[in-house]
Amino acid sequence: MLSKARQKLIASLVQKKQRDIHGLFLAEGPRMIHDLIQSGLHPQFLVGTDQWTADAEISKKNPETIIVTANEFKKISLLKTPQHVLGVFPKPENHFNNNAIKRGLTLVLDGIQDPGNLGTIIRLADWFGIGNIVCSIDTVDVYNPKVVQASMGALVKVTVHYTNLMAFLSTYNNSFKNPVYGAFLEGESIYTQTLSQDSIIIMGNEGNGIRPDVEKFITNKITIPDFSKAGKSAESLNVGVATAVICAEFRRQSISGT
Amino acid sequence: MLSKARQKLIASLVQKKQRDIHGLFLAEGPRMIHDLIQSGLHPQFLVGTDQWTADAEISKKNPETIIVTANEFKKISLLKTPQHVLGVFPKPENHFNNNAIKRGLTLVLDGIQDPGNLGTIIRLADWFGIGNIVCSIDTVDVYNPKVVQASMGALVKVTVHYTNLMAFLSTYNNSFKNPVYGAFLEGESIYTQTLSQDSIIIMGNEGNGIRPDVEKFITNKITIPDFSKAGKSAESLNVGVATAVICAEFRRQSISGT
Numbered sequence: 436m437l438s439k440a441r442q443k444l445i446a447s448l449v450q451k452k453q454r455d456i457h458g459l460f461l462a463e464g465p466r467m468i469h470d471l472i473q474s475g476l477h478p479q480f481l482v483g484t485d486q487w488t489a490d491a492e493i494s495k496k497n498p499e500t501i502i503v504t505a506n507e508f509k510k511i512s513l514l515k516t517p518q519h520v521l522g523v524f525p526k527p528e529n530h531f532n533n534n535a536i537k538r539g540l541t542l543v544l545d546g547i548q549d550p551g552n553l554g555t556i557i558r559l560a561d562w563f564g565i566g567n568i569v570c571s572i573d574t575v576d577v578y579n580p581k582v583v584q585a586s587m588g589a590l591v592k593v594t595v596h597y598t599n600l601m602a603f604l605s606t607y608n609n610s611f612k613n614p615v616y617g618a619f620l621e622g623e624s625i626y627t628q629t630l631s632q633d634s635i636i637i638m639g640n641e642g643n644g645i646r647p648d649v650e651k652f653i654t655n656k657i658t659i660p661d662f663s664k665a666g667k668s669a670e671s672l673n674v675g676v677a678t679a680v681i682c683a684e685f686r687r688q689s690i691s692g693t
Numbered sequence: 694m695l696s697k698a699r700q701k702l703i704a705s706l707v708q709k710k711q712r713d714i715h716g717l718f719l720a721e722g723p724r725m726i727h728d729l730i731q732s733g734l735h736p737q738f739l740v741g742t743d744q745w746t747a748d749a750e751i752s753k754k755n756p757e758t759i760i761v762t763a764n765e766f767k768k769i770s771l772l773k774t775p776q777h778v779l780g781v782f783p784k785p786e787n788h789f790n791n792n793a794i795k796r797g798l799t800l801v802l803d804g805i806q807d808p809g810n811l812g813t814i815i816r817l818a819d820w821f822g823i824g825n826i827v828c829s830i831d832t833v834d835v836y837n838p839k840v841v842q843a844s845m846g847a848l849v850k851v852t853v854h855y856t857n858l859m860a861f862l863s864t865y866n867n868s869f870k871n872p873v874y875g876a877f878l879e880g881e882s883i884y885t886q887t888l889s890q891d892s893i894i895i896m897g898n899e900g901n902g903i904r905p906d907v908e909k910f911i912t913n914k915i916t917i918p919d920f921s922k923a924g925k926s927a928e929s930l931n932v933g934v935a936t937a938v939i940c941a942e943f944r945r946q947s948i949s950g951t
Binding site for chain 2: 551555558559561562563564566587588589592626627659660661662663664668670671672673675676679680683684686687689690691
């Protein structure tokens with residue numbers, strides 16, 4: 436049986452403030468729980484229904500598991516279609532350091548608000564071999580349950596770091612001679628330039644793009660050309676989609692030259 | 694004041710069955726309403742709060758408009774953050790014909806379920822100059838309010854057609870000598886082949902991919918290479934993201950050769 440105190444704890448962890456106070460976050464679904472535990476995270480406890488059984492990997496770690504009825508589970512579930520197991524995990528320590536990003540691609544997010552977009556970006560960063568994402572303080576929290584679910588387990592493979600972007604970019608510019616790319620509607624086409632594999636790519640907020648204070652640090656404005664009829668599409672690309680197209684082009688050039 | 698009958702009509706149009714019976718769909722938000730009206734659609738009626746004013750384009754068409762309080766609007770709104778104006782529109786007639794797709798790129802969707810994904814795909818199809826999307830009958834309805842909102846007005850620029858894919862692809866194969874590409878986790882890299890600008894690209898269901906019955910018609914299996922460390926990412930790319938990366942590469946080749 437799930438105690439009232441734990442029910443309350445789970446409900447509270449939907450809020451960032453409570454996640455910060457407790458140092459905990461929520462994740463749901465057999466695959467997600469498996470991936471988090473396999474990556475080395477040890478849950479404070481799991482809550483499962485009798486429709487869920489721990490696999491070998493999870494059993495080995497022997498986490499405390501509370502079995503509840505489907506109805507009880509529905510009350511704590513984060514999802515429209517409850518996924519039979521939910522875990523309360525400690526937030527992993529962040530091993531980000533500036534020197535680690537001298538080589539390779541790093542994504543910088545300036546005020547991304549939509550949890551689904553951040554989850555999508557973490558997932559595609561993993562696919563495109565980008566190990567570090569640096570977010571402005573006002574970017575949506577990576578441990579927001581919707582981000583956790585949308586990241587599909589890529590969360591444990593990509594380091595997501597929150598910091599003052601101006602200070603971070605100033606240090607980056609001073610320490611390394613790498614380009615700092617920023618995605619704009621007006622910029623040089625990603626298809627007509629050689630993109631550096633040791634660099635930063637900055638993506639801006641869904642509605643407002645990159646802030647002027649952040650823009651100052653950009654050395655190369657880049658854009659995805661508009662191929663729509665008359666070159667006038669109804670709307671700009673969604674930020675997750677735009678990030679994917681840009682990262683894909685960086686990586687394509689790494690295997691085929693420009 | 695909004696009549697009970699109209700309140701009921703609006704609530705009913707969240708269901709596909711009712712949209713089909715009435716031949717109507719819902720859209721919300723000043724920009725969306727503007728784009729739909731500008732494209733030539735005439736709403737049966739609009740419902741707005743006093744925080745919304747018709748712009749010149751809308752005023753010219755003089756649609757029937759019912760003004761309600763913010764509280765009344767909240768009850769009919771499709772969104773978490775109500776957007777001050779909602780429209781009931783006739784579903785436009787579908788002008789799809791097979792011969793129109795002999796030239797150019799056509800997207801085929803085999804059982805896409807998530808409304809956000811279909812909306813994203815419509816939006817990026819517009820960006821990449823793809824005028825036609827052909828969906829299997831069980832693909833989520835394009836007039837689902839969540840698809841309409843996620844498509845951000847690109848809905849009126851891209852023709853979305855529902856049909857039996859096997860019959861459609863059989864005709865396509867017999868009529869044209871164009872390639873039929875299908876996206877798979879195992880396929881030839883999109884970066885090591887010349888992609889034809891007169892062809893079909895098939896994208897599969899979020900969980901199950903492309904059905905075997907549909908796969909039979911595919912002439913070229915393509916894939917986005919996995920650039921993650923050890924080439925083993927946590928999860929495949931989201932279907933909206935994958936569609937964007939693939940369409941971008943087709944279009945890149947159209948301007949720069951392979």
